[in-house]
Amino acid sequence: MLPNINSLEIETPRDRALTSHPILGIIGCGNIGGRQAANFLAHGYQVYVYDINPERMAEAQHLGAHITNSCAELAACCEIIFTALPTPSDVITAVLEGTQNLRQGLRAGSIYVDMTTNSPETVLRVYEAMNQLGVEMLDAPFNDCPVGAHSHKGMGLAVLASGPISTFERVKPILQLMADQVLYCGEIGCGTRCKLIHNAVNAVAVQAVSEGITLGLAQGIALSTIWDVLRFGSFGQSAGDIHGLPYYWFSRRCDDPSQHPAFTVKLLHKDLQLALAMARQYNVPVPHISLTEEDYEQAQQRGWSDYATTKVRCLQEERANAIAKADLPITPYLTPQQPQPNQAQLGDPPKQKLRFSLYTLLVLVLVSNLFQMGLHWLLWG
Incomplete structure (x- = not known):
């Protein structure tokens, strides 16, 4: 039997203003919600949780979280409430339509943050409902840390937050505990749209990698060799040229062939044609490579042969009627083989040398004393 939270004496959002350590609530204690509950507890926050799976709540309770009987009950206990749920329909059920839903327990002055990878339509619907209650809201989908990626804080790569900027600034210190980067994406719903764009781009890249690997295997190239080629080449060091975009594309350098590009449209087009010829020879379907070759x-045909390969992206700009132009800083990319040294690492070698020197001195003193004792015994008996 779960405890009756209503019987506890709890200071609710109605009783006090938001403090530096507000009481937090998490609905959904799965992969993301469960880890963030533990994270918040480790940082000294009071955390209340609710999940339809009692075992997940029990795990959070073991770490120090308070468990509740419903979304409504959790809302009455907390100042900032997070949802981390699988689908948009789960959000609608938990927040608006389910039995003892979140809306029934929320009070004016609370803040609601949805971490779900949601639909923009659902986010806007919930946002309107929150406005009617006087509850502030952010959508802040979470960019987790998959195998092969590294999170400096060990929690996640990025939080993509959007909503009123005043609400974002109030919640930002808590969001910063959740991931390496906290990105403010704009008005409500933009964070969700950005997460969907990110996932779509990632999905296309995964398919492109699949095409390249199968094309190599069909020609008898060892999988380990293909793996090394992809990870040690320019793609592996900067997937999709993402870190070079401010220099080549957003600055519009790609529009000026006099800039003497290192790699031109005609050269990459030649490479794509050769790759397609291999695919046809070995009867390997490569639809993404085929579509890319059509763009090149x-x-x-547009006369862009001697422009930088980045120029090809202008075709998509024309289709979308949107130009990517901005003065963004060029951020160097540090690979796992080139970790950025921190102050502690920079300070380690001198400490190790000092420690070694002290040990050496102690050993020398000990040996000297033993030698003197032995000599004294031999001479004087």
Whole structure:
């Protein structure tokens, strides 16, 4: 039997203003919600949890969280409430339509943050409901840390938050505990849209990698060799040229062939044609490579042969009627083989040398004393 939270004496949002350590609530104690509950507890926050799976709540309770009987009950206990749920329909149920839903327990002055990878339509619907209650809201989907990626804080890569900027600033110190980066994406719903764009781009890249690997295997190239080629080449060091975009594309350097690009449209088009020829020879379907080759063919027909390969992206700009132009800083990319040294690491070698020197001195003193004792015994008996 779960405890009756209503019987506890709890200071609710109605009783006091938001403090530096507000009481937090998490609905959904799965992969993301469960880890963040533990994270918040480790930072000294009071945390209340609710999940339809009692075992997940029990795990959080073991770490120090308070368990509740419903979303409504949790809302009455907390100042900032997070949802981390699988689907948009789960959010609608938990927040608006389910039995003892979140809306029934929320009070004016609370803050609601949805971490779900949601639909923009659902986010806007919930946002309107929160406005009617006088509750502030952010959508802040979470960019987790998959295998192969590294989170400096050990929690996640980024939080993509959007909503009223005043609400974001109030919650930002807590969001900063959750991931390496906290990105403010704009008005409500933009964080969700950005997360969907990120996932879509990632999915296309995964398929492109799949095409390249199967094309190599069909020709008898060892999988370990293909793996090394991809991870040690320019793609592996900067997937999709993402870190070079401010220099080549957003600055519009790609529009000026006099900049003497290192790699031109005609050269990459040639490479794509050769790759397609291999695919046809070995009967390997490569639809993404085929579509990309068509873009480069069109770029050639436009007279862009001697432009930087980045120029091809202008075709998509025309289709979307949107130009990517901005003065963004060029951020160097540090690979796992080139970790950025921190102050502690920089200070380790001198400490180790000092420690070694002290040990050496002690050993020398000990040996000297033993030698003197032995000599004294031999001479004087």
